[in-house]
Amino acid sequence: RSYKIAVIPGDGIGNEVMPEGIRVLEKAARLFGFNVEQQWHDFAHCDYYLKHGRMMPEDWKDQIGKPDAIFFGAVGWPAKVPDHISLWQSLLQFRREYDQYVNLRPVRLMPGVPCPLAGRKPGDIDFWIVRENTEGEYSSVGGTMFPGTEREVVIQETVMTRVGVDRVLRYAFELANSRPNRHLTSATKSNGIAVTMPYWDARVEAMAANYPDVRWDKYHIDILTAQFVLNPDRFDVVVGSNLFGDILSDLGPACTGTIGIAPSGNINPDRTGPSLFEPVHGSAPDIAGQGIANPVGQIWSAAMMLEHLGETEAASAIVAAIERVLAEPSLRTRDLKGTADTGTCGKAVEEALG
Amino acid sequence: RSYKIAVIPGDGIGNEVMPEGIRVLEKAARLFGFNVEQQWHDFAHCDYYLKHGRMMPEDWKDQIGKPDAIFFGAVGWPAKVPDHISLWQSLLQFRREYDQYVNLRPVRLMPGVPCPLAGRKPGDIDFWIVRENTEGEYSSVGGTMFPGTEREVVIQETVMTRVGVDRVLRYAFELANSRPNRHLTSATKSNGIAVTMPYWDARVEAMAANYPDVRWDKYHIDILTAQFVLNPDRFDVVVGSNLFGDILSDLGPACTGTIGIAPSGNINPDRTGPSLFEPVHGSAPDIAGQGIANPVGQIWSAAMMLEHLGETEAASAIVAAIERVLAEPSLRTRDLKGTADTGTCGKAVEEALG
Numbered sequence: 001r002s003y004k005i006a007v008i009p010g011d012g013i014g015n016e017v018m019p020e021g022i023r024v025l026e027k028a029a030r031l032f033g034f035n036v037e038q039q040w041h042d043f044a045h046c047d048y049y050l051k052h053g054r055m056m057p058e059d060w061k062d063q064i065g066k067p068d069a070i071f072f073g074a075v076g077w078p079a080k081v082p083d084h085i086s087l088w089q090s091l092l093q094f095r096r097e098y099d100q101y102v103n104l105r106p107v108r109l110m111p112g113v114p115c116p117l118a119g120r121k122p123g124d125i126d127f128w129i130v131r132e133n134t135e136g137e138y139s140s141v142g143g144t145m146f147p148g149t150e151r152e153v154v155i156q157e158t159v160m161t162r163v164g165v166d167r168v169l170r171y172a173f174e175l176a177n178s179r180p181n182r183h184l185t186s187a188t189k190s191n192g193i194a195v196t197m198p199y200w201d202a203r204v205e206a207m208a209a210n211y212p213d214v215r216w217d218k219y220h221i222d223i224l225t226a227q228f229v230l231n232p233d234r235f236d237v238v239v240g241s242n243l244f245g246d247i248l249s250d251l252g253p254a255c256t257g258t259i260g261i262a263p264s265g266n267i268n269p270d271r272t273g274p275s276l277f278e279p280v281h282g283s284a285p286d287i288a289g290q291g292i293a294n295p296v297g298q299i300w301s302a303a304m305m306l307e308h309l310g311e312t313e314a315a316s317a318i319v320a321a322i323e324r325v326l327a328e329p330s331l332r333t334r335d336l337k338g339t340a341d342t343g344t345c346g347k348a349v350e351e352a353l354g
Numbered sequence: 355r356s357y358k359i360a361v362i363p364g365d366g367i368g369n370e371v372m373p374e375g376i377r378v379l380e381k382a383a384r385l386f387g388f389n390v391e392q393q394w395h396d397f398a399h400c401d402y403y404l405k406h407g408r409m410m411p412e413d414w415k416d417q418i419g420k421p422d423a424i425f426f427g428a429v430g431w432p433a434k435v436p437d438h439i440s441l442w443q444s445l446l447q448f449r450r451e452y453d454q455y456v457n458l459r460p461v462r463l464m465p466g467v468p469c470p471l472a473g474r475k476p477g478d479i480d481f482w483i484v485r486e487n488t489e490g491e492y493s494s495v496g497g498t499m500f501p502g503t504e505r506e507v508v509i510q511e512t513v514m515t516r517v518g519v520d521r522v523l524r525y526a527f528e529l530a531n532s533r534p535n536r537h538l539t540s541a542t543k544s545n546g547i548a549v550t551m552p553y554w555d556a557r558v559e560a561m562a563a564n565y566p567d568v569r570w571d572k573y574h575i576d577i578l579t580a581q582f583v584l585n586p587d588r589f590d591v592v593v594g595s596n597l598f599g600d601i602l603s604d605l606g607p608a609c610t611g612t613i614g615i616a617p618s619g620n621i622n623p624d625r626t627g628p629s630l631f632e633p634v635h636g637s638a639p640d641i642a643g644q645g646i647a648n649p650v651g652q653i654w655s656a657a658m659m660l661e662h663l664g665e666t667e668a669a670s671a672i673v674a675a676i677e678r679v680l681a682e683p684s685l686r687t688r689d690l691k692g693t694a695d696t697g698t699c700g701k702a703v704e705e706a707l708g
């Protein structure tokens with residue numbers, strides 16, 4: 001088996017954690033007998049923008065070609081390029097252009113990781129967040145009237161489509177249906193956001209009719225964030241709009257110790273284009289260049305990528321290796337109250353792999 | 355001194371916690387020598403809707419008249435009336451009609467309250483959330499195209515105005531400037547929400563120029579929720595849009611033990627209309643009628659109301675009485691792992707007052 005992987009480290013600590021992800025990926029390839037053909041891309045970062053006035057070359061789609069997956073670091077450096085420009089011209093564009101309409105993120109308390117929530121043990125917190133990844137609140141549509149005056153009005157559209165909502169809900173219900181607890185929680189805010197969110201609720205209800213074995217409930221996003229802190233053991237699969245999924249998938253990992261270990265898959269379930277795998281954390285300009293970033297989010301993203309490619313055994317082995325390393329305080333990075341630097345932690349996972 | 359207070363208990367546990375709020379309010383009046391003239395209103399609840407087809411009478415504004423403040427319980431009972439109808443015809447209408455453009459909510463870890471965050475002590479968590487309360491993501495503007503078909507598209511507007519954004523930012527900066535730490539944090543999401551949020555950021559930056567003594571920073575809402583869990587001691591005044599403020603002001607109180615104790619003021623700082631005080635929690639149909647609701651949110655809201663009316667001494671006395679009661683496990687309600695019912699807890703605060 002051989003896989004073509006497009007590698008895009010991006011900005012900031014993306015460049016520090018990517019080599020660790022690659023290190024573990026290559027080791028897994030040797031151990032499990034598959035081949036990884038890497039194609040690195042030196043765009044989708046802010047220095048590229050400063051040189052070329054855009055985040056990616058005009059023919060970026062041709063340059064990327066048809067890889068089996070994209071392995072992504074992080075992007076954004078607000079002191080160089082405003083975030084909304086750097087993101088909309090890179091990551092957010094990938095998600096749309098490749099129709100990666102599911103953003104899948106695990107929330108799992110790992111053995112040995114110091115948990116900020118009192119009294120929680122591994123096994124207590126173990127669920128998935130399914131986030132809509134192409135529409136909703138993330139829109140570039142809108143504008144300003146009477147700019148610069150007292151009357152200034154700024155309007156932005158939230159857009160939901162039947163197709164867009166139903167397909168991500170179907171994915172979430174399928175996932176819930178495949179898990180022992182068969183429980184799905186929908187994030188809403190239909191009491192305050194009076195047009196799109198009641199629509200979301202109605203589609204959830206309609207989709208639920210197809211999954212009689214799935215127990216489902218809904219929470220308004222405000223109280224749902226509270227429940228993540230107070231009762232994180234309550235969740236199995238949580239589905240939310242682009243914005244709500246974004247919020248929950250930083251909050252969830254924080255409740256399990258750090259967002260530095262959380263991975264994500266930007267998935268095109270129909271495989272009409274490549275899926276993209278990246279850590280949940282950002283480019284963190286404040287700690288870039290110091291070699292202290294946690295590489296586990298990137299490494300775990302490699303495992304999700306392998307899972308997606310069908311290399312299930314290798315994927316599980318990587319997650320098991322991560323668990324062994326995280327259990328050892330001296331191998332953890334600073335965000336987990338450890339002392340290891342990025343490379344030490346990454347090498348430790350490589351070794352733990354076998 | 356005499357104050358005219360409009361009392362609106364609303365739905366569900368609103369009816370159970372309101373009498374406790376009133377009990378403490380009346381005791382404070384006796385102790386501190388002012389008078390409270392109550393005008394109770396039997397509308398803005400879902401049974402009213404079931405009878406009259408609307409949440410409030412047509413002449414609700416006349417009926418409420420010109421009180422010095424509104425003391426509100428909670429509203430909503432989705433099994434009777436969809437949330438977006440019940441809320442937009444009551445609470446959300448008050449906020450707009452009375453131009454209560456600031457929603458002010460404390461996040462404070464009280465002595466003795468079990469904290470879900472490991473190792474946090476009273477004093478560690480003590481900040482204010484200032485939420486824009488009239489515009490932004492809470493809009494009733496939008497609609498559906500091609501309803502019921504595969505092409506269905508649902509659009510909702512987020513609307514920010516210069517006037518609306520600046521006035522709440524000014525309030526937040528003033529508040530920060532009056533506190534010893536002079537620190538303001540702005541919630542944004544300008545990397546993903548590309549029109550309104552960069553505008554919000556720009557207005558924060560412009561307003562900050564007027565407050566050279568205030569140290570300010572901004573976080574994207576996703577990582578900000580994570581920071582509430584990981585570093586809640588970092589905050590002093592947090593300002594956010596209608597939606598972001600809503601989320602943060604449930605999450606913050608959850609991080610300090612329960613949303614059952616959190617109060618809020620829906621404030622019209624220009625005093626062109628009455629301000630409204632209510633607990634942060636909702637009507638909680640699931641526990642309504644059992645007498646187990648925590649009355650502290652309602653009681654603390656009475657304190658905020660008295661503060662607003664200039665009765666600072668009485669306000670502080672109530673908060674001190676709450677602190678004494680919360681320190682005693684047998685006087686706490688179930689959400690705080692206590693055994694007291696709503697009335698027992700309320701009476702305890704009344705007694706602790708003197």
Ligand SMILES: CC(C)[C@H](C(=O)O)[C@@H](O)C(=O)O
Pocket residue numbers: 191192222430441446600634636
């Ligand atoms: C009930 C709901 C509409 C309301 C809001 O979202 O504003 C509530 O959550 C609050 O925080 O006051």
Ligand SMILES: CC(C)[C@H](C(=O)O)[C@@H](O)C(=O)O
Pocket residue numbers: 076087092246280282545546576
């Ligand atoms: C960087 C940002 C645009 C992005 C998002 O909001 O989607 C990130 O927070 C994420 O969660 O992948």
